[in-house]
Amino acid sequence: MTNDPFAQLVGQRQAIELLTQAVRQNRVAPAYLFVGPDGVGRSLAARCFIELLFSSFVKTQVITSLRNRLRQGNHPALLWVQPTYQYQGQRLTAAEAAEKGLKRKAPPVIRLEQVREITQFLSRPPLxxxxxxxxxxxxxxxxxxxxxxxxxxxxxxGQATLILIAPTPESVLPTLVSRCQRIPFYSLDTQSLTQVLTQTGHQELLQHQTVLSLASGSPGSAIASYEQLQAIPPELLQNLTKAPSSYRNALELAKKIDHDLDTEAQLWLVDYLQQYYWQQWHQPKIINQLEQARKYLLFYAQPRLVWECTLISLCQINY
Structure with a gap:
């Protein structure tokens, strides 16, 4: 096992260089903003950076133990904050909500109580x-x-460093951005994407061109999309890979989508069908219809009605 914490991070040379030099020169900033697309290694880079920073504080023989503790999130000097849902007086991350089988319409958020917990955590000296x-x-x-x-x-x-992870600087309050050192992350090229998927045991994704196109150079997005693809009933997916044959067929498909898929899965399906239909027919009208469906779903319109209107409109488009 290599002693380089960043050995697992592929395709992000600039970020690695900036973070490595900060530790080597003992010029670690009070706050960083890791910006870039989802699934390209921002969270992994945060773990690698923390490992590099903390490893200078421990003996060489306990580096492996340090790595394990950081991966499990149980180091006393580390607080890892994720967006949460509020459910029956509890805060649940997206993963915890999925484990309980909860279907939520609104996405999870970072709450005021969580920020207060950060303040309390930082009031103690590092251990x-x-x-x-x-x-x-x-x-x-x-x-x-x-x-x-x-x-x-x-x-x-105080004696602390905060790392904010976000897709763009514009998505975060400007006053927060101004107090952070920006670390950019980029989509991976085809070679790097293939390398990551192979290293992580996801070679089968390389055979699914629609999933790869949907990922746009993001290994994490490719893996998440493939997992979502496996969760869609095969018969439903097969029926959706061609235009509805009739209005009745469109209504039946809409009913099945509404019954079988939660809102998050339906939004993913819109993205998938946009990619798939474009590869098949190159019809801008289809893409526009699906984009309209996404907007209605995000505004909590009745999903079955959204899909009925969308699929009926596809019947009227001459492929």
């Missing part, structure tokens, strides 16, 4: 590390009250 580390995944989901509360912490972080 077993040179500084406390806080990572906020999907920082763009913070409501304004939470973002303003975090701003106070960023102004006086």
């Amino acid at each position: 077993e590390a040179p500084r406390n580390l806080v990572v906020l995944e999907e920082a763009q989901t913070m409501a304004e009250a939470a973002a303003n509360a975090l701003l106070k912490t960023l102004e006086e972080p």
Whole structure:
């Protein structure tokens, strides 16, 4: 096993160089903003950076133990914050909600209570590390009250470093962005994407061109899309790979989509069908119809009605 924490991170040379030099030169910033597409290694880079930072504080023979603790999120100097749902008085991450089989229409968010917990965490001196580390995944989901509360912490972080992860600087409150050092992440080229999928045991994805196109150079998105693809009933997916043969057929498909898939899966299906239909027919009208369906679903329109209108409109398009 290599001692380079960044050995697993593929295709992000600039980010690796910036973070590595910060540790080597002992110029670690109080706050960083990791910006780039989902699934290209931002969270992995955060773990690698923390490992590099913390490893200078421990003996060589316990590096493996340090890595395991960081991966499990149980290091006393690390707080990893994810967006949550509120359910029966509990906060649940997206993964925890999925385990309980909860179907939620609205996406999870980082809540004011979570930011207050960050402030409480940073009020203690770091244990077993040179500084406390806080990572906020999907920082763009913070409501304004939470973002303003975090701003106070960023102004006086103490013996700590915060890492905010977001898709773009524009998706985060400008006052937060101004207090962070920006670390850019980029979509991977085909060679790097293939390398990551092969290394992680997902070679079968390379045979699914629609999934790869949908991923747009993001290994994480490719894996998530493939898992979502496997969750769609095969018969339903097969029927959707061609235009509805009649209005009745369109209505039956809409009913099945509404019955079998939750909102998140339906939104993914819109993306998948846009890619698939474009590869098959190159008809802008189809893409526009599906884009309209996405907007209606996001605005909580009745899903069955949305799909009925969309699929009926596809009947009227001459392929």
